[in-house]
Amino acid sequence: MKSPLVPSGNRSAIARNLATLALLLLTTFDLRAQETTTPPVADDKQLIQMLLQRIDHLEASEKQLQASEKQLQDRVRLLEKGQPAAGTAAAPDSPAADQAAHAQESETVEAENMDVSKTLMNIRGFGDFGLYGGDQKAQHTSFGLGELNLFITSDISERFKFLTELVFEVHQDNDFEEDLERILLEYDFNDYFKLSGGRFDTEIGYYNTAFHHTTWFQTTTDRPYLFQYEDEGGILPVHSVGLSATGLIPSGKVGLHYVAQVSNGRASSSPNVEPVQNLVDENNHKAVNVALFARPDAVPGLQVGFSTYRDVLYPLNSSRIGETIMDAYAVLNRPNLEWLNEAVLIRHALASPSHIYETPGFYSQISERFGSFRPYLRYQYVNASRYEPVFPGVGLRAGPSVGIRYDVNESVALKLQYDHSELRQQPGVNTLALQAGFTF
Amino acid sequence: MRPLEVLPAVFLLVLVLEISPDRAHGSEELESAVRGSPQQSLAIVVNRSNPVDNLPFNELRKIFMGERGHWQNGRRIAVLMMEHGSPERETVLREIYAMTEARYTDHFLRGLFAEDVSIVPKTLDSPARVRKFIVQAPGAIGYLRASDADESVKVLRIDGHLPSDKDYRLQIDANSEN
Numbered sequence: 001m002k003s004p005l006v007p008s009g010n011r012s013a014i015a016r017n018l019a020t021l022a023l024l025l026l027t028t029f030d031l032r033a034q035e036t037t038t039p040p041v042a043d044d045k046q047l048i049q050m051l052l053q054r055i056d057h058l059e060a061s062e063k064q065l066q067a068s069e070k071q072l073q074d075r076v077r078l079l080e081k082g083q084p085a086a087g088t089a090a091a092p093d094s095p096a097a098d099q100a101a102h103a104q105e106s107e108t109v110e111a112e113n114m115d116v117s118k119t120l121m122n123i124r125g126f127g128d129f130g131l132y133g134g135d136q137k138a139q140h141t142s143f144g145l146g147e148l149n150l151f152i153t154s155d156i157s158e159r160f161k162f163l164t165e166l167v168f169e170v171h172q173d174n175d176f177e178e179d180l181e182r183i184l185l186e187y188d189f190n191d192y193f194k195l196s197g198g199r200f201d202t203e204i205g206y207y208n209t210a211f212h213h214t215t216w217f218q219t220t221t222d223r224p225y226l227f228q229y230e231d232e233g234g235i236l237p238v239h240s241v242g243l244s245a246t247g248l249i250p251s252g253k254v255g256l257h258y259v260a261q262v263s264n265g266r267a268s269s270s271p272n273v274e275p276v277q278n279l280v281d282e283n284n285h286k287a288v289n290v291a292l293f294a295r296p297d298a299v300p301g302l303q304v305g306f307s308t309y310r311d312v313l314y315p316l317n318s319s320r321i322g323e324t325i326m327d328a329y330a331v332l333n334r335p336n337l338e339w340l341n342e343a344v345l346i347r348h349a350l351a352s353p354s355h356i357y358e359t360p361g362f363y364s365q366i367s368e369r370f371g372s373f374r375p376y377l378r379y380q381y382v383n384a385s386r387y388e389p390v391f392p393g394v395g396l397r398a399g400p401s402v403g404i405r406y407d408v409n410e411s412v413a414l415k416l417q418y419d420h421s422e423l424r425q426q427p428g429v430n431t432l433a434l435q436a437g438f439t440f
Numbered sequence: 441m442r443p444l445e446v447l448p449a450v451f452l453l454v455l456v457l458e459i460s461p462d463r464a465h466g467s468e469e470l471e472s473a474v475r476g477s478p479q480q481s482l483a484i485v486v487n488r489s490n491p492v493d494n495l496p497f498n499e500l501r502k503i504f505m506g507e508r509g510h511w512q513n514g515r516r517i518a519v520l521m522m523e524h525g526s527p528e529r530e531t532v533l534r535e536i537y538a539m540t541e542a543r544y545t546d547h548f549l550r551g552l553f554a555e556d557v558s559i560v561p562k563t564l565d566s567p568a569r570v571r572k573f574i575v576q577a578p579g580a581i582g583y584l585r586a587s588d589a590d591e592s593v594k595v596l597r598i599d600g601h602l603p604s605d606k607d608y609r610l611q612i613d614a615n616s617e618n
Binding site for chain 1: 508539550552554555558
């Protein structure tokens, strides 16, 4: 019976091969018959030898054809049972299958040629290594490994996207630790509303979400003190677990964007617990963060914005603390010029005894690129009360950083940086850092 | 004066210097580009079902920069770039992105990392592939030499101008044809 599922191209190929085989076999039998009736001479012997070789060859071909025929019959049987056959191509004469084949072909080609990302999983890596020294008490000049960041994205479907930052880092005790610094599932409704859930970098101001966990995109060797990570003594809740909504606000040439985030907030029961509440929240109160920023068409590279973060902390040996963090910034990012300015006010309102602690801080960083070189200057300032209930050890830190970044090529950069920090009622601290950053 | 008081004033001063006309749009790299007499226009092409007929240049730039992920009808945008070194790509890098190849790569890598770009362009190696992709993908936008744009795709007006118009701004540089 003629099966409609057998590819017509394969049917005609089998018929052609079988006809050729039959013709050759008939020719062979005819020649063998002649051999028995004619007396053998020297030339005939050579001819017979050739014909015998040809017969051997034909017999081998016949075996191959039989094997192919058997494979095809097996595939037909599988197809008739409705099971997919491995390696079976869609019939090219079907328009739908043809279209699907074209789509698959073009998708493969496009995936291979995509500029940065692929439609499936894409991994980029960032890392750094350096030599660090300073005159602070008990500080030794040391070679130091920075963070090794594997940034993984995947376009799961047209609207769903997965993103994660898997970071391997070394702490002061020299032990390695791996952290999922970001892990997000994002749903892209449209340009005005994107919703993501998971662990994200809290959209407090600019720096935290512009550079995330790599020194590669930073001009400097380190983050401003204000935006240090929580597990390195940072004073802001730079990571959160929860939901985040972002999008454009219809505003024409003003280019307004919004961010709204709801999360577990930071842990506060004890300074020794993991500061990011990844699985269990200490309380039912959720932290809320709202940010607005503008990228006006009139000034390319300019971004100005502000954010407000609100949470309630419940320390074990203290009364409830209302936490409000306000941030305002203006940054200018041009191909050659970078100028970042950001100010933060952290307000902790103690319920009993009623008292408000305000910690102001800011940084300003400017750099200009000259070919492969980018010299930079940064000044930073944080001033916390010595009685601050959440980060009592911070106090005053203020001072300049000067340095230069040299881009060896598109994937390797060297940085040299000098920092001076004034501390409250302590001698100033000077540090020097030489760092090699790379992406792969 | 305290640093906090000085900063806003200095910032405004630099801003004023930076928005002077010859420096706008990252023109440092534009200035260095050698410009020759235009040989042929570059057509911006979309799927024929796309309801858009005209794009202001600013919107076109935002789309190519990855700052827009969707058309107004909700279709997801796919930006197509041609191969490295092609005159068409060099024209787009110069006129739309105002970037070098290295800056372009950095822009999308940085944008992807900071979740700042909605889409990353796909690279196709020939005008035929660009046409084929656009025919198959209703949300795609790409570019072709005007003579390569046939009936299978829709040519957009940019700031109200078609590639055949005198004031059309996307011209392939004669020097990049070599």
